[in-house]
Amino acid sequence: MSQEEETKAVVALIKANRDQAQVGIDTLINKNAVAIFYPYVRALVSGITNASNEYPALILPTINVSQILGEHSTDLETSD
Numbered sequence: 005m006s007q008e009e010e011t012k013a014v015v016a017l018i019k020a021n022r023d024q025a026q027v028g029i030d031t032l033i034n035k036n037a038v039a040i041f042y043p044y045v046r047a048l049v050s051g052i053t054n055a056s057n058e059y060p061a062l063i064l065p066t067i068n069v070s071q072i073l074g075e076h077s078t079d080l081e082t083s084d
Contacts, residue, residue, distance in 0.1 A: 014044075014045055014048065016037065016041045018033060018037050034073070035069065035070060035073055038069050038073065039069040039070065042067065042069060045064070046063075046064040046066075049062055049064055050062065050063050050064070
């Protein structure tokens with residue numbers, strides 16, 4: 005039996021009324037939203053893959069989102 009590759013997406017709708025903390029909308033969306041959303045994606049992936057009973061569950065690691073996004077933005081700045 006051949007395995008077919010499929011792509012799935014999880015979408016989050018983010019509503020920002022005001023930037024009360026004045027940290028910047030980009031920061032709120034690009035960093036904070038990822039930090040809030042990641043545990044839900046992690047649990048979803050683990051639950052779905054665990055329910056298959058054919059393969060072991062895929063457990064995504066816990067991560068420090070701020071650190072990873074900071075490293076990623078530094079990498080992008082140095083590659084320009």
